[in-house]
Amino acid sequence: MRDVILRQLSEVTPEEQAILDGRKTIDREIYMDGSTDVISGEKLLEKGKLIAIRPHTRFIAFPEHTHDYVEMVYMCRGETVHVVNGSRIVLREGELLMLGQHARQSIEPAGKDDIAVNFIVRPGFFTGTLPYLGEEETPLRRFVVSCLTGENEAGYLLFRVADVLPIQNLIENLLFTIPGDTPNRRGILQATMGLLFANLLNHTETLTYSSGEQETVFSVLRYVEEHYQGGSLGELAAREHYELAALSRLIRARTGKTYTELVQEKRLSQAAWLLKNTGRRVDEIARAVGYENISYFHRLFAARFGCSPKHYRDCK
Numbered sequence: 332m333r334d335v336i337l338r339q340l341s342e343v344t345p346e347e348q349a350i351l352d353g354r355k356t357i358d359r360e361i362y363m364d365g366s367t368d369v370i371s372g373e374k375l376l377e378k379g380k381l382i383a384i385r386p387h388t389r390f391i392a393f394p395e396h397t398h399d400y401v402e403m404v405y406m407c408r409g410e411t412v413h414v415v416n417g418s419r420i421v422l423r424e425g426e427l428l429m430l431g432q433h434a435r436q437s438i439e440p441a442g443k444d445d446i447a448v449n450f451i452v453r454p455g456f457f458t459g460t461l462p463y464l465g466e467e468e469t470p471l472r473r474f475v476v477s478c479l480t481g482e483n484e485a486g487y488l489l490f491r492v493a494d495v496l497p498i499q500n501l502i503e504n505l506l507f508t509i510p511g512d513t514p515n516r517r518g519i520l521q522a523t524m525g526l527l528f529a530n531l532l533n534h535t536e537t538l539t540y541s542s543g544e545q546e547t548v549f550s551v552l553r554y555v556e557e558h559y560q561g562g563s564l565g566e567l568a569a570r571e572h573y574e575l576a577a578l579s580r581l582i583r584a585r586t587g588k589t590y591t592e593l594v595q596e597k598r599l600s601q602a603a604w605l606l607k608n609t610g611r612r613v614d615e616i617a618r619a620v621g622y623e624n625i626s627y628f629h630r631l632f633a634a635r636f637g638c639s640p641k642h643y644r645d646c647k
Contacts, residue, residue, distance in 0.1 A: 336506050337407060340386045341447050350390045357393060371391045372400035372453060381456035384509045387411065387447035393438040401452040402436075404428040405502055410444030413438050415487050420539075424449070424495025427502070427531075434487050447508060455477060459521030463529045489539040490531055498534065501527040547571055547584045551578075552593070559597040560621040564590045598622065599635045606644040 343351070362370045376383050387404065395414075401467060404413070406422045413420045414437045415430065422428050430436060432454070441447065447594050461476075492498045504523050513519065531537075538549070567590070568575040581592050598620040605616045612627050617640075622628035632640050 333503060337446060338405060338501065340448060341443075344386065344388070347389055348500055350388075354391075355601075357388070357391060358630075363396075366387075368394070368396045370398045370400075371395055372451060375451050376400075376453070380509050381453040381517065382509060383451045384448050384506060385451065388439040389443065389458070389613060392440050393436075395435055395437040397435055398430065398432055401432060401454060401457075402430040403450035403452065404430070405448050405450065405506075405562030406499055407446040407448060409442065409447075411438060411441050417469075420489060422489075423491075423493065425499060426439060426562070427490045428500075429488040429490075432488050450509075454479075456521065456524070459518070460525040461526055464532065486545065487639060490534070491537045491539060492531070492534060495534050495537065496532070498527065498530050501530060544581060544585065544645075547573070547578075547581065551582055551590070552586075555593045555597050559594050559601070560619070562594070594621075595631065599632060600626075602632065602640070603636065603643065606640055616640070 339609070344528070345503060346361065349358070362374055364371055364374075366413075375385060404411070404427070406424050406426050408425045409426055410421055412429065415428075415434050417435075419503055443528065490498075501523055505520065505527070508516065508520055508523065524604060535549070549573060551567060554562060554570070558566075564579065565575055568578045571578060573581070579590060582588070582593070586593065588596070602620045603614050605611060605619065606613075617623075617625050617628040622631075629639060632643070638646070
C-alpha cells in the first residue's frame with residue numbers, strides 16, 4: 332500500500348506544473364480569501380466533509396500563514412523545513428507535525444522527492460476521537476480539546492515516530508481511506524484517528540515541544556503519572572530546577588489545575604480502575620493509590636464519582 336500511495340502523491344499536480352513553468356509565488360486563489368493570510372478550509376474541503384488530504388505543494392516557498400482548521404503534516408519521503416512560531420523544524424520521513432489553528436507557519440521549497448501530505452481537519456472531527464484519549468491530562472489531549480473548544484494555544488506537536496510501526500500503519504490506513512467513499516467512512520476515520528492518538532500517547536518519548544514551558548508541563552504530567560502515590564511538588568520543582576512557587580503558577584496556568592488537583596485526579600481514577608478490575612478491599616486500594624486516611628479517601632471518591640467506592644464497584 333505504501334508504494335501505491337507514494338506513486339499517487341509523487342505525481343506533479345497542475346499547481347506544481349505551473350510553478351515549474353515559471354510561476355514565482357503560490358496561487359492564493361487555491362488557499363485564501365482576499366488579502367488574508369489565513370488558509371481556508373472551505374477552499375480545500377468538499378462541502379460537508381470534516382477531513383481531507385492533499386499533497387504538499389513542492390518547488391516553491393510557502394509564505395507565513397495560519398489556518399482555520401487543524402493541520403497535520405506527515406512526511407512520506409524525504410524532508411521539508413517548516414518555521415512555526417519562529418522555530419525551525421526539519422520534518423523527516425515518517426514524522427508527524429500537528430499544528431493548531433493559530434500557529435504561524437511558513438515552509439521552505441521542497442524538492443521532487445520530498446513527498447509530504449497535509450491532513451486538513453475540521454475541529455469537529457475530533458469529537459469521535461476523544462474517547463480514545465482517556466481522561467488523563469496530556470499535551471495531546473489538551474491540544475485536541477483546545478481545538479474542539481476554539482481555545483487552541485497556537486502551538487504545535489511534533490512526533491518523531493518514524494520507527495514506530497503501529498503508528499506508521501495507522502497513518503497509511505488514513506491515507507488510504509480518506510480519499511474513498513466507503514460506507515460509514517466518517518466513523519472508520521474517527522476510530523482510526525483515535526487509535527493513532529492512543530498510540531501516540533504510548534510513545535510520548537518521541538514528542539518534541541514547541542516551547543520550554545510546554546516541555547516542563549509535560550514533565551509534570553509524566554511525574555504525576557509515575558509518582559502519584561508519594562511524590563511531592565517540592566521534589567518535582569527540584570527535578571525541573573524551578574522555584575516551587577513559580578512551578579506551581581506554571582502548572583495552574585497551563586493545565587487549569589493545581590499540582591494537588593492533578594495528583595488527586597490521578598489517584599481517584601486509578602482507584603476507580605482497581606475497584607472495577609480487582610477484588611482488593613477498599614482500604615487496600617485507598618492505601619495503594621496514596622491515601623492513608625480512609626475516611627478522607629471515601630469523601631473524595633464520593634465527591635468525584637457521586638457514590639461510595641463499594642457502590643461504584645457494585646454498580647459500574
